[in-house]
Amino acid sequence: xxxxxxxxxxxxxxxxxxxxxxxxxxxxxxxxxxxxxxxxxxxxxxxxxxxxxxxxxxxxxxxxxxxxxxxxxxxxxxxxxxxxxxxxxxxxxxxxxxxxxxxxxxxxxxxxxxxxxxxxxxxxxxxxxxxxxxxxxxxxxxxxxxxxxxxxxxxxxxxxxxxxxxxxxxxxxxxxxxxxxxxxxxxxxxxxxxxxxxxxxxxxxxxxxxxxxxxxxxxxxxxxxxxxxxxxxxxxxxxxxxxxxxxxxxxxxxxxxxxxxxxxxxxxxxxxxxxxxxxxxxxxxxxxxxxxxxxxxxxxxxxxxxxxxxxxxxxxxxxxxxxxxxxxxxxxxx
Numbered sequence: 001x002x003x004x005x006x007x008x009x010x011x012x013x014x015x016x017x018x019x020x021x022x023x024x025x026x027x028x029x030x031x032x033x034x035x036x037x038x039x040x041x042x043x044x045x046x047x048x049x050x051x052x053x054x055x056x057x058x059x060x061x062x063x064x065x066x067x068x069x070x071x072x073x074x075x076x077x078x079x080x081x082x083x084x085x086x087x088x089x090x091x092x093x094x095x096x097x098x099x100x101x102x103x104x105x106x107x108x109x110x111x112x113x114x115x116x117x118x119x120x121x122x123x124x125x126x127x128x129x130x131x132x133x134x135x136x137x138x139x140x141x142x143x144x145x146x147x148x149x150x151x152x153x154x155x156x157x158x159x160x161x162x163x164x165x166x167x168x169x170x171x172x173x174x175x176x177x178x179x180x181x182x183x184x185x186x187x188x189x190x191x192x193x194x195x196x197x198x199x200x201x202x203x204x205x206x207x208x209x210x211x212x213x214x215x216x217x218x219x220x221x222x223x224x225x226x227x228x229x230x231x232x233x234x235x236x237x238x239x240x241x242x243x244x245x246x247x248x249x250x251x252x253x254x255x256x257x258x259x260x261x262x263x264x265x266x267x268x269x270x271x272x273x274x275x276x277x278x279x280x281x282x283x284x285x286x287x288x289x290x291x292x293x294x295x296x297x298x299x300x301x302x303x304x305x306x307x308x309x310x311x312x313x314x315x316x317x318x319x320x321x322x323x324x325x326x327x328x329x330x331x332x333x334x
Contacts, residue, residue, distance in 0.1 A: 006030035111288035115260035147171030152202030
């Protein structure tokens with residue numbers, strides 16, 4: 001007769017075909033999976049009472065879900081961003097929150113570069129026309145040689161710097177900015193705190209910032225007006241960093257030439273989303289992080305964070321370190 005599991009791990013949602021990796025990692029700790037069917041808040045609240053840990057991808061782990069989980073020691077995020085987790089409430093309750101900040105650096109920087117190249121060579125316009133039976137060379141003009149053009153990177157973390165290195169390989173001049181960056185020239189990148197100057201120089205602007213109160217709506221109408229008229233905006237960060245209505249209006253009015261987005265504020269978007277159907281807006285379905293290798297690494301590392309917490313150990317990449325000072329830190333639970 002099989003032994004009763006010592007722990008239960010709630011999985012709110014996942015973006016791969018199976019959970020075999022998670023089961024393999026968690027089994028030695030005596031943990032069994034509770035897999036949500038919809039990931040809606042009501043379902044998560046109902047399941048949370050049994051949860052000793054939570055693994056989450058995109059679904060919202062709200063304060064109400066955490067309040068309904070008195071045994072939960074850790075919320076382990078499948079990914080980098082933590083804007084879908086009520087981190088403040090987790091800290092108040094003594095729950096660790098972790099992420100995997102460096103699992104898809106190569107994939108996302110590759111995807112950002114691919115979007116940039118697609119824009120620079122008018123690939124979407126040419127493809128749509130050719131598929132529709134139009135052999136129309138002028139439709140994608142003007143085309144410019146990429147060597148010597150300028151890429152502006154907003155957010156100079158792991159992914160932004162990986163993109164910078166790859167952009168050098170095709171001859172782009174690279175500028176980068178973030179609020180606390182040290183200005184100067186390093187590794188062929190010009191670092192600046194002057195966002196206005198960067199926008200006035202860049203032929204391509206690529207976003208690589210987390211979604212925070214400061215970055216929500218960062219790309220608004222005023223931001224877009226500061227970009228060069230022939231410039232392209234690329235977003236592989238978070239959809240809500242961009243005011244999508246302002247972007248749609250700017251694309252329609254020719255304020256900028258085009259945009260390429262892997263993320264939107266609502267995913268999947270509603271049928272009447274203002275950016276759908278625009279000929280100068282390329283959209284992919286939040287797939288930049290994906291590869292066989294990155295997903296396997298993500299599953300293993302996020303699950304291992306849970307194992308450590310269930311064993312009474314501190315996992316790496318704790319995003320709410322203030323919780324470590326709490327007397328009621330649940331990771332020490334017997």
